[in-house]
Amino acid sequence: MRNSLIVVALLFLSSFLLLPLIAVFTEAFRNGIQTYVQALSDPDAQAAIRLTLIAAGIAVPLNLVFGVCAAWAVTKFEFRGKSLLVSLIDLPFSVSPVIAGLIYVLVFGAQGWLGPWLDAQGIKIIFAIPGIVLATLFVTVPFIARELIPLMQEQGTEHEQAALTLGANGWQTFWHVTLPNIRWGLLYGVLLCNARAMGEFGAVSVVSGHIRGLTNTMPLHVEILYNEYQFSAAFAVASLLAGLALVTLGLKSWLEWRHGESLAATRRY
Amino acid sequence: MDIQIRKVQKHFGDFTALDGVDLDIASGELIALLGPSGSGKTTLLRVIAGLEFQDHGQILFGGEDVADRAVRERRIGFVFQNYALFRHLSVFENVAFGLRVRKRSERPGESLIRERVLALLDLVQLGGLERRFPAQLSGGQRQRVALARALAIEPRVLLLDEPFGALDARVRKDLRQWLRELHRKTGYTTIFVTHDQEEALELADRVVIMNRGAIEQIGSVDEVYEQPTTPFVFDFLGGTNILPIELRDRRALLGGTEIAGLRDSIRPNGPADLYVRPGDLRLTEGHLPGFEVQVQGVQRTGPIVRVVATYDAARDPLVIELPHLHHDVPRFKPGARLRLRLMQFSVYPRHEPRPPRAPVTQPVLIGRERKRERLG
DSSP states (O other): OHHHHHHHHHHHHIIIIIHHHHHHHHHHTTTHHHHHHHHHHSHHHHHHHHHHHHHHHHHHHHHHHHHHHHHHHHHHOOOTTHHHHHHHHHHHHHSOHHHHHHHHHHHHSTTSSSHHHHHHTTOOOTTSHHHHHHHHHHHHHHHHHHHHHHHHHHHOSHHHHHHHHTTOOHHHHIIIIIHHHHHHHHHHHHHHHHHHHHHOOHHHHHHHOOOTTTTOOHHHHHHHHHHTTOHHHHHHHHHHHHHHHHHHHHHHHHHHHHSHHHHGGGTTO | OOEEEEEEEEEETTEEEEEEEEEEEOTTOEEEEEOOTTSSHHHHHHHHHTSSOOSEEEEEETTEEOTTOOGGGSOEEEEOTTOOOOTTSOHHHHHHHHHHTSOTTTOOOHHHHHHHHHHHHHHTTOTTOTTSOGGGSOHHHHHHHHHHHHHHTOOSEEEEESTTTTSOHHHHHHHHHHHHHHHHHHOOOEEEEESOHHHHHHHOSEEEEEETTEEEEEEEHHHHHHSOSSHHHHHHTSOOEEEEEEEETTEEEETTEEEEEOSSOOSOSEEEEEEEOGGGEEEEOTTOSSEEEEEEEEEEETTEEEEEEEETTOSSOEEEEEETTOTTGGGOOTTOEEEEEESSOEEEETTOOOOTTOOOOSOOSOTTTTTTOOOO
16 A cells, blocks of 8 residues: 555656756757857757846845735734735735736736836836736745744743843844844745746736746746747757756755755744 | 732733732742633733733832833843743854844943853753753753843842743752742742642742632642632642532531531621532541531552542532541541541532622631631
8 A cells, every 4th residue: 555655656756857858958958058058058048047046036035025024924923904915915816827917917017007107107017027027926925924833823922021131122122132043044035936936937927928038937938938839949048947846845955854854844845 | 029910900902811900029029920821820920021911000110100112122131931042053152042132322341241151051950051952952951041141131029920831740840949949049020830839839929820811829838728819719728528518507517417617707607508528528437526427439659548438418529638547547448438527628608600800808707617626
């Protein structure tokens, strides 16, 4: 019984997860390392990589701040509308990313509510970098907050109270007591958030406009190359994303192994 | 520093946690807040600390109202039930925390901090362990680190929430002695919360017994144990047998038989409840005064022999506790009919409602009954 269960799980995982992963790397190197390097050094590919880094570079720190604030508020204070806030944080998980992208088009697009006004101010959001950052932000909002809330709930407020009785102010309490307590969970959340920020396709696709060298992120660039039958180039860029996923996974496992205890409360993902 | 608590009330939603508490604590006193869970003792401690705020009433530290003083300005040393040590900091840094977070102008220099911390660790007998982390300490050691950390800020009052609750029985006993000694040495005004009556009686100068958000009795250990003013206090401080009696002309009747006489009864004639501790009962044979009971079971628990006996006008069986060396013990066999004598007891009105908000005005205790009342 046990063995057959393990075999089923392994078969499933290898055919649906491992095999595609191997395929990505095989395809990427099919035409030799030269084509691989060429595909990555193509200016459009470089622009896509840069844009992905920018989007993640903005979205992750913002979500870090927001996630910590939200988790802090939810777990250390009682207030009206708390459950509403928690549901709102979960919203991006339940809404299709395409819808998220469309919402931004509706609000900020040329025909949208704020479109004409933004246009008059010379601000371009949709089909430009700000739109991509916004869409990335939207889909990655829950990751850090969701990681921290159960952890901080479990830890309670006694440590903070102890710090207060010893004369620490709010900032000192956060910096010297709360943050060290949540640091591993926080890092874990940042990793997941970053992986999603770099890999997001749907929402970004809707708001990007697919302008080569300008508003294409890595996942979008992969799709374009693929649609143009440049399989090797497509897989080369894809292998970078896959590599990122592997690094994230590796770091995550290492964190779990190293700090299993403090992460125990956050194993839900 | 002396502390006055005036008519303090605290509600959590519909629940009344503190219902008009008045308490004066003298400087240097060691006070126990004793009560069952939900009696409001921890809430009172947290209100004094400033971790909760009262809805009504006043807390005065040395005459000064601390109502608008946040917890960090009150300079209280608080030891949490689970110690709340900072896991990521060494023992040294835990104790130094309160000094390091001070404003730059008030912060002692590094060498002074070091000196203070090491002196405190010596005081709590943890010298040499300053580089350890909380996870590497035993429960009793963690408790003492928490105490040293609280003392580091030179608190105006030391507050301890169930200080020995998380420790095993032997460590608990040692620590009690040690804390008493520490209090004698340092002289900090100390308030601790406990639900363990033995702990409260052993450690405290005065015991405050709380029930349903109000104080039932305040007194020295002898006072609360020897003259419990309410049935609740009597019941809470130890094992209790309750006999439904009839009071008639200073005589206590049980099922029509006179079982005891009262010296200075202020109670009117009529039904009443007689409270007597298992250790204040004696079993004898033959025709000595007393009333007849039948032994149901005998159980030896360490140095004490516990006899369970029934009597005819019975509601519940009676529990009698005797030292195991008592010469009659071998004769206490199940089924034996023996005579029971009451050595000392308290009488309270029957079915007295235990009103949570009734201030303790007139003691309900009848005069001197508990001073070795004899039968007859």
